[in-house]
Amino acid sequence: MTKLSRSLAVLLSSAGLLFSTAAFAQVDEDAAKLLFKQNECGKCHNPSQNKKGPSLKKIAKEYKGKATAEADLIKHMTKGGKVKLDDGSEEDHKVLDTKDAKAQANLAKWILSH
């Protein structure tokens, strides 16, 4: 093998590795938590306790096994619309401040992982 073809082979195999990890992308927990915090979602949602809104555990449970779960959550987080708070009052649901589809999907995956 020439030096060039060897480095080409290394390059190709690492590209393949990159590709395969992207295909099985794990949730980027830190990014999701940061986005959640920056958007003040935590004012109403706690991982395990119901606050003004349902806990993330409760949301994950409701959507468990639903094929459209991720898309449904993204829709909910980006479209707004009225929600009923625990005290019975109604409010427009907070809309995520990012239009980055990847970040939205990552947040949805993170919520569903509870």
Ligand code: HEC
């Ligand atoms: C003012 C309180 C409040 C804030 C802030 C808030 N939510 Fe909610 N959220 C609610 C309530 C109340 C519900 C329950 C809606 C219902 O079941 O009708 C809800 C429901 C949800 C659901 C479940 C939707 C469903 O269809 O079951 C998700 C996901 C969600 N919120 C994500 C977020 C994210 C992400 C943020 C931050 C961008 C956020 N929420 C900020 C109150 C809030």
